[in-house]
Amino acid sequence: MLDRRRTLKLLAGGAIATTGMMFIPADPVIADIRRQGKKRLAMVIDLGRCNGCKACVVSCGIENGNLPEEHRTQVPQHSVDLNGKQYVLNMPILCNNCDKPSCVSVCPTGATFKREQDGIVVVDSELCIGCNYCIQACPYDGVRFTHSATGTVDKCNFCIQRTSRGLLPACVETCTGGARVFGDINDPESELSRLIRQHRPLVLQAGKQTSPNVFYIGLTQDESNRAYSINSPQTWQR
Amino acid sequence: MSEVHWGLLVAAYLFLAGAGAGALFISGALVLSEKVVHAHHWSTAKFSAIAGLLLLMLGTGMIVFDLTSFQYGIFNGDMSKLLRFYRLFMTFEPSSMMSIGTWLLTLAIIFALLFCFSFKRRNQETFTNRGYALINLILAVCVASYTALLIGDIKHNIVWSNSILVVIFLVSAISSGAAVVLIVKTWLKQSDPHHHFAKADSMVMLIELFVLGIFVYAIANVSKFYGLDNLLGMATSAGKIWWLGAVLIGLLLPLLLNLTSIVGRVGVSHAKEYGIAALTLVGAFCLRYSVLLAGQSY
Ligand code: SF4
Ligand code: SF4
Ligand code: SF4
Numbered sequence: 286m287l288d289r290r291r292t293l294k295l296l297a298g299g300a301i302a303t304t305g306m307m308f309i310p311a312d313p314v315i316a317d318i319r320r321q322g323k324k325r326l327a328m329v330i331d332l333g334r335c336n337g338c339k340a341c342v343v344s345c346g347i348e349n350g351n352l353p354e355e356h357r358t359q360v361p362q363h364s365v366d367l368n369g370k371q372y373v374l375n376m377p378i379l380c381n382n383c384d385k386p387s388c389v390s391v392c393p394t395g396a397t398f399k400r401e402q403d404g405i406v407v408v409d410s411e412l413c414i415g416c417n418y419c420i421q422a423c424p425y426d427g428v429r430f431t432h433s434a435t436g437t438v439d440k441c442n443f444c445i446q447r448t449s450r451g452l453l454p455a456c457v458e459t460c461t462g463g464a465r466v467f468g469d470i471n472d473p474e475s476e477l478s479r480l481i482r483q484h485r486p487l488v489l490q491a492g493k494q495t496s497p498n499v500f501y502i503g504l505t506q507d508e509s510n511r512a513y514s515i516n517s518p519q520t521w522q523r
Numbered sequence: 524m525s526e527v528h529w530g531l532l533v534a535a536y537l538f539l540a541g542a543g544a545g546a547l548f549i550s551g552a553l554v555l556s557e558k559v560v561h562a563h564h565w566s567t568a569k570f571s572a573i574a575g576l577l578l579l580m581l582g583t584g585m586i587v588f589d590l591t592s593f594q595y596g597i598f599n600g601d602m603s604k605l606l607r608f609y610r611l612f613m614t615f616e617p618s619s620m621m622s623i624g625t626w627l628l629t630l631a632i633i634f635a636l637l638f639c640f641s642f643k644r645r646n647q648e649t650f651t652n653r654g655y656a657l658i659n660l661i662l663a664v665c666v667a668s669y670t671a672l673l674i675g676d677i678k679h680n681i682v683w684s685n686s687i688l689v690v691i692f693l694v695s696a697i698s699s700g701a702a703v704v705l706i707v708k709t710w711l712k713q714s715d716p717h718h719h720f721a722k723a724d725s726m727v728m729l730i731e732l733f734v735l736g737i738f739v740y741a742i743a744n745v746s747k748f749y750g751l752d753n754l755l756g757m758a759t760s761a762g763k764i765w766w767l768g769a770v771l772i773g774l775l776l777p778l779l780l781n782l783t784s785i786v787g788r789v790g791v792s793h794a795k796e797y798g799i800a801a802l803t804l805v806g807a808f809c810l811r812y813s814v815l816l817a818g819q820s821y
Pocket of ligand 1: 379387406
């Protein structure tokens with residue numbers, strides 16, 4: 286006899302990631318990235334240090350020339366119910382520059398690709414035809430969007446114009462709470478590696494199997510499985 | 524997902540590619556069968572192939588118009604963006620279903636064109652015509668399935684990554700192809716006194732109803748599993764288009780019209796045939812549109 290879970294899986298062609306409903310720690314993702322031994326730039330976000338000031342959103346917009354309302358990163362503020370009391374959860378969202386990005390393989394022109402030298406997922410706007418296939422393929426809603434000034438797809442690329450010169454991404458540079466930490470996951474001496482060792486952070490929606498390179502400290506297992514969107518409405522009311 | 528990135532025009536593209544492939548499939552099947560020795564079947568096959576080719580070309584035009592920066596180029600007077608779609612036809616990315624589909628569609632259009640030209644010879648036994656018919660038959664199946672695989676490749680999407688969709692799109696392509704052929708037959712003033720066409724058409728519709736039932740059941744269960752309201756429930760716009768457009772208008776009504784003629788043994792008027800074809804085509808479009816919307820509504 287098929288149990289209910291298996292029946293559902295079969296009916297949906299087995300393509301539903303039932304694991305999406307379960308807890309998957311980020312450790313295997315990190316171990317996998319480290320096994321490759323290459324430079325892999327990544328970000329750790331400490332939710333305990335994010336004050337929701339959105340300085341990151343503003344500096345990103347200025348650095349990358351994005352118009353208001355078209356953000357590469359955003360910090361939606363969610364209300365969280367804890368022991369009957371309402372708290373705010375500032376949730377910085379950006380493209381996870383995944384290790385196994387689902388946006389890359391679908392691109393019909395090769396415009397979206399993963400850089401060998403540092404693992405950043407980039408969109409070549411000269412090649413992008415604006416078909417939106419990658420937007421559909423990315424499980425993280427809103428991190429990819431059509432830039433209204435170019436008509437092609439845009440997203441966070443860890444500010445390659447800065448990081449290629451050894452500088453920090455604009456959002457990290459500006460972060461008023463020191464919540465965003467950036468570095469090479471394969472450099473054991475980096476601040477990022479130290480934080481990962483100490484806090485064993487989680488990634489968002491690990492069940493989608495994209496192996497994100499953005500790690501969150503302070504996220505509960507339940508929260509890590511939720512489908513946050515860069516365009517999530519603010520639910521926190523003071 | 525909250526924004527609809529693929530809307531009416533993408534639905535139109537999937538629909539046109541499906542209907543075109545369906546018409547070419549039936550035309551190819553007629554040529555391969557012995558039936559084309561009759562002049563009226565020969566004309567039906569010929570004009571259905573032409574209609575199928577035009578639909579495929581129109582569908583490809585929809586991709587260029589909606590799935591590339593073509594519109595952006597028009598509204599911003601930017602020629603480089605307007606013509607950017609050529610990259611779609613210059614690159615082959617085997618990992619991308621859209622890239623595979625673009626080449627498949629290009630190939631299908633080329634062979635449909637050759638198939639149409641092969642009708643210039645009046646000799647029904649010519650090898651080339653049968654050869655092209657077979658190639659068109661195969662390419663038609665590939666194109667119709669590809670339209671489902673294009674969205675099915677979005678693995679995390681609980682509506683689109685359902686393997687029954689390939690069967691649904693394939694059967695729906697054949698039924699909308701049959702609607703195109705019915706329009707051709709009616710336009711050629713051919714009548715169907717023994718209801719052969721109506722019977723075959725009804726059979727396809729019944730199969731379609733069966734596979735749609737499986738899909739509806741799967742989506743209802745999957746929605747529940749993920750703690751969502753039924754993604755094809757009447758409360759959603761996708762559900763309304765699905766139940767009223769795809770099921771009622773596109774399947775139940777034409778099936779009923781066909782069955783009343785078959786059971787009542789009454790001749791089908793041309794007006795009724797046009798009606799059945801129009802309802803079926805509207806339904807096939809609604810089917811694709813509602814599936815697209817449902818997949819983008821959670
Ligand atoms: S978050 Fe989405 S867009 Fe970014 S790399 Fe991962 S799959 Fe691609
Ligand atoms: S929108 Fe651009 S980057 Fe995205 S899949 Fe299409 S061509 Fe590739
Ligand atoms: S700048 Fe830093 S503290 Fe302010 S919202 Fe962004 S991540 Fe949070």
